[in-house]
Amino acid sequence: MPEAIWISLAFVLGLLIKSIGLPPLIGYLGAGFVLSAIAATPSIPLYPEPTAALAHIAHLGVLLMLFTVGLKLKLRSVIRPEVIGGSLLHFGITCLVFAPGLYLLLDITWYVAFMLAVALSFSSTVLAAKVLENKRELRAFHGRVSIGILIMQDLIALLVMSLAAGQTPSGWALIVFGLPLLRPLLFKLLDASGHDELLVLLGMLLALVLGGLGFEAVGLSSELGALIFGAILANHPRSQELAKSLWSVKEIFLVGFFLQIGIGGLPDTDAIVFAIVAALVLPIKGILFFFLMLLFRLRARSGFLTSLALTNYSEFGLIVASIALPEWLVPLAITVALSFLISAPLNRLAHPLYERLSPRLVRFESQKRHPDELPISLGDTRILVMGMGRTGTAAYDWLQTTEARLMALDSDLAKVERHQAQGRNVVYADAEDNTFWEALHMPAVEAVVLAMSDIEAKLIAARMLRKLGFTGYIVAHTMFADEAERICEAGADNTYLTMSETGVALASHLLSRITQAPALHSEKAS
Template sequence: MLTATIWLSFAFGSGLLMRLIGLPPLVGYLAAGFLLSANGYETNSILETVAHAGVLLLLFSVGLKLRLRSLIRSEVLAGSLLHMAITIALLWIILHQFGELSFEAALMIAIALSFSSTVVAAKVLESKRELRAFHGRVVIGILIMQDLVAVAILSLAGGVTPSPWAFLLLAFFLLRPLLHWLLDICGHGELVILYGLLLALVVGGGSFEEFGLSSELGALLLGIILSDHKRATELSNALWGLKEVLLVGFFLQIGLSGHPTLLTLEHALLLNLLLPLKALLFFVILLLLRLRTRTSFLAGLSLASFSEFGLIIANVAETQGWISTEWLVLLAVTVAISFAITAPLNRYSHELYQTIGKRLKRFESHKRHPDDEPINVGSAHILVVGMGRVGTGAYDTLSANQLRVLGLDSDPGKVERHRSEGRRVLYADAEDPGLWSGINLRNVHTIMLCMPELSAKLMAIQQLRAQGFNGQIHSTALFSEEVESLRHKGADLIYNYYESIGPSFAEKTIQGMKHDAPAQASISSKSTDST
């Protein structure tokens, strides 16, 4: 109990400190792990279980927001496999020829450094709500392909082969109606959370391990099976808080994986000089596949970090005697430092692109990728950006009043659903500077921003005003402190949820009372006559 208290105290203190200085709390959790390791603390089975559960829940949540067809795309297949092949080949030559490592050691270290972190990339994208934006889908697709390669390498390197009965796991796809039905009858309380835990940790993670496959792959697969359920988002949101807490254990475990010496830190910092080259290679490959500079830049930055899968592979290599324990500790420190470097960079990725984006534009292909085609608003006079519950309600009300309205959303799943329900909705990423410069807004007089993220609304307003849009910009706000920021950027009307819901509710009540007044008067009259 004392150890857990110390872990929690260090994690909270370090995470809070990082947040106060503008860095993601996960950097603080890593720092807490290193501080604890320096004071003689080590990881144990409890922390390993917590960390593993956090990773499984994260991958399950990613699966809930994924579409399988997004993997069978040239930018995903080439972006993952080509990048890995080039990286492994170059690193193997450097380590084997110049580092004087054995063939096996150089190969395993090169493989370990070729992966990108699924946990860090997915967590950052999810925190910015960009998992279903175009660059987010490309990143997740590449990461899943890397994870599949990692599973294959682990099976070969560890000498463990999947069970001959592993094909039975395909039955999960046949059980999809049953899994969907169980989610339907769980209600909206704690049963939803328990069901999510059961699927991620037991049905997905546990069953795959029993058949000699990756538990991470199992959790991801179960999430994918439920991804097209109408309550998939609700399930993901229900698990969000629990998943975030459990992931703290993962970052603490990385920090506690070894006690770094000064020489280890120096070598780890040298290895992290590869991060810009890693991101640059992703950027070049994706540009060659006709993605725009913005998409390639954001995806490359998201994939720049080294991976926790690399540590797993390095651990297998150390067990087989191919690399030394010193190399395992060095790789652990290298991965942790890469997290600390890339996490804050990804947090400000849009601002970074705004700074250097114009200089990168000259490298962009003249041929457009299908997902980057310009948007035609047609005869619409009003744009509703963000087609969640608020945006959908606004769209329906405007449409019912015979106004020409068009919806925009960065979630392809939502776009498809709205189209099937008869709404005119197009795919668009509101934070994309190229979006607003590529749209003819001559006939549009009002743009309603209904996205939940303040940063997305601020960036959209800034880009619209920079492009010379003089029409009305209306925006939602969750908190009172957001109102001034939105007004300062150029919003004309701001609707504050929490300040407006009370008066709106009261107005509806008054209207209902007026509507029922004759009936109430009749009842009152009858009651008086009876008396």
């Protein structure tokens, strides 16, 4: 069975590549090339031709990828000047520079040159998201800007794919404009699906059946359908749980996409030269992003970290090429893999690199600062609550009855707005963002409650508070005893185990009830 050999080779090479700190998809692409080489060798009795099943699996991976992109498509994170302006300006400038250059250097038409420039203008969503997640910087300011730009690029790629496919929609395509009316029904289905296999099946139903086949049936792009159905669910509280449940399924199907590219043919000399030249001009892409971020008043540090995360070529470029330029798939695949080899190690060294380059980079900063990077002053706040989930909200509400000089911070903008609407003094801040700590002024704070759900956020907050010279009382909660010990070592004065405290509270309520009962009975008897 060729499929068994595909899977085995993809796993082995993916594991080898991962062990040296690079994205496994480079290994999957390499596995495809190895299989292609074996197929071209008559003496080896193996001919793993790409089958219809592999092509179908690859297409399903693309649809699931777009569906998960749609689940993250919250307008609040995209409709920002630095995101819209930065992505559109970068796309436009890249196409204006790359297209003529490619036309002059290669013997190709203007259409091919333009589509190659489009493919090279995108940055890798998979690599950037993984790098930011591993460094716990997805919610940091530069992380949010990077993800926003990547989403905008994905939308541009989707538009290009729809135009390149040349599909003519039928009259039934007008039904698409009524899809937002289905949101209440889809929300109820998501609520009813639970947390197990039904949740995964719901995601696949929406992405592959209703979004994929449904849109194809009315003459529209299946990729567009998957993205739209994901976007409809983006504001549901469980949208990210759905995205996480589909993550492994999507990644497995995308293995088929990269295998299919590699099996399609071995890279020739021209393909390798093209990839090397594209890699040599990769710094231009990063430099352009850096100066565009400074144009929108980001600090040099945020601009540098954002640009470094986006300095690579994208798997989305391969998806665009699979539709518009199938004959360029192999050269572009080598280009993407080579950019990952360069980008992944650089991003691991992002902070030390900035420390070394910062004296030169800060000279380009604007005198005006982005609103999200202005210094935060807590004024006369006496007690600070960090994290406004259920525990933080309960602590805030109890403290509010006796303490007027109270403030809370949270890293979820939607949650901040909800608390503000309910009259609580809550502002946006992310404890895992160094920029926040660098700009924080807390002259009157005497005590801090660490109520964030993430253990790393609590550890960072405790360390940074003490590093800033805070000598007041720090208290935290956690679920596990080993985490409580780590939080105290980081600088907290006390840590309470959530479940233990819940048990104590239940027992105290019970004791107060049964001690009151005899008194009530004696009163009734008298």
